Amino acid sequence: MIRVGQTSVLAGLLTFGLAASSATSALSQEQKDYAGRQIRFVSTGGPGGAFDTYMRTLIPPMEKYLNATLLPTYELLGLAAIDRVVNAPKDGSTIVLLSGEGMMTSFLYKMPGVRYDPRKMEWIGRVADEKKVIAVSPTSSFNSLADLVASNRKVLWGSVNNSDSNSDATAVMAYVTDMPAKIVLGYGGSSGVNFALANGEVDGRVASHDSAALFVRAKQYKVLATVGLSRSKMFPDIPTIAEVSPLSDDKKLILEWRANIADLGRVMITTPGTRPALLSLLRKALENALNDPLVVERLKEQQLVPAFANAEETVKLVEKSLTMLDAPHMEQVRKIALERYY
Template identity: 30%
Template sequence: MVTARIPASIAPRPRPTRRALGGLALGALAAGLPGRAMAAWPDHPVTAIVPYPPGGNNDILARLLSPAVERALGQTLIIENRGGGGGTIGATAAARAEPDGYTLAFLDIGTLAIAPFLFARLSYQPESFEPLIRLTEVPLTVGVPAGSPYRTLQDLLAAAKAKPNGITYASPGNGTAGHLAAQMLVSLSGARMVHVPYRGSGPAVTELTAGRVDLLIDGTLLPAVQQGQLRALATTGPHRSPFLPDVPTVAEAALPAYSFLSWHGVAAPKGTPAPVLARLNAAFDAALRDPMVVERAKQLGLPLKGGTAAEFAAFASEERKKMEKLVQESGARVE
């Protein structure tokens, strides 16, 4: 017996069951949810992770910018300090957060450009984030206690060479910009000093002011210098800081090949929706131009930047190339 083949185009189709129809309806509803949820974003507070303790520039920037950002978004920005590991603990928490627009991170040169090459084991990578905006570009200050016997950078380096490991230098933690800037100073000068890492800039500045360490290179020293609590020996950028015009650069004072700039930015977990990223960039860019923010940043010695997410991504990529070479040359490594 021969069985006739019925063309698929005219073959009878089974009627969908009530369960199948219900499933299709639920699928359509689920497909529509992202659009409606996106339109409502943000409908509750946004968490901003600062991967350092209170007192450092990341924390200062978060608290300085948050009022203007909150006005733009219509929601509260909850600042959450998660220090430790040179910023890598907080950065890891941010990278692993849900990419729904409700978690941000105030990151920096240490977490986005230095840590991938400095740390033997790292629980995140720069690609774990969506860059949002660059906030600053900061020359660091080489500071000593007000009562320090070292009047110039040359004095300090000469003492370090005369008595190897007799001078201590603090940093905000292993892998931070201050650590690598000091390591660069050590490498180029040939001096040997003892590294004393702290959990953020705040504790490091406190210990320096008290005279319990000899040296700190950091971006938060300007107020203490202006108040006479610390002495600035040099700044780390290629040009003199407009905030300390009478203080020479490291290149002028002792090491012509030396130049180091720190920077800060905001990022979100990889996969955060593009419309959310666009709104966040616009909110932060506007906050960076707020007159009150600009004036306070000048008082703190923080040159503000701004711009697009794409510009920040390209900048951070180039910085990683520079930092990889610098870390290798310095021989610094955190196991």
């Protein structure tokens, strides 16, 4: 026999069940396919860095939208991360957050180990751009880009290796401004470069504007200019190279090309050949997350400012990077980036 209290409980459970059934029926077939699945979310930055912060901030809203579990994974080598996603099952079970900038320069400079074609990637979207800025120590005697260009000795710039996207941006910066410069390689990641800058081993470095903003607040950087034609939203009062240095049409073209690659920024990709409906769902999940004011606020609390671009907009940036320079210009830039200042 069912008592009154039991009747109320059963009625409540029935109501809940009907609501859950209604919510489930409202899901798309792709959302139902993802329900309960595990998706490997690969970040090419280590724990505690900007990539890691973006990944961990995006996981909860994307999990909610996809009705799936996202597993944070680290793969510090960009080429290894790309190989992983390219060779993963074509079911949207692996997504990678990586530097689109490094991905493009490695491809265009024909670096060893590159086995991918950016045109064949499945782009989910851009999370943030990575405008480059010129940074020196707060105690440096260099107080402007003009000071650097007028130096009576070679200005020393720290970097990891000549395929690092910061080193090639440094080389382009030095070339278009006619700066006397030497790029010192071999530092163990950004932390090694920052240590060298603090100790006076190098005069400066080129860094992404969001990373630079963290170090400016910590009083470890002084930013002198943005490497590009438009100002950084992180440093709206800091001039661009184009505002300070007179540029020939040829040098302006090279600077614009390199700035366009930086604008590609931090991107998310998945396995080529993923079913269009699943790909669309992943794209909507990212867009939904980065348009959520709470997500944006959480990122701003970490001194990060997202700059979402959908897949179509991201593909346009990729195509522009691939076609903006003709073959002679591309070979010229390759020699500038990989040989000239070392």
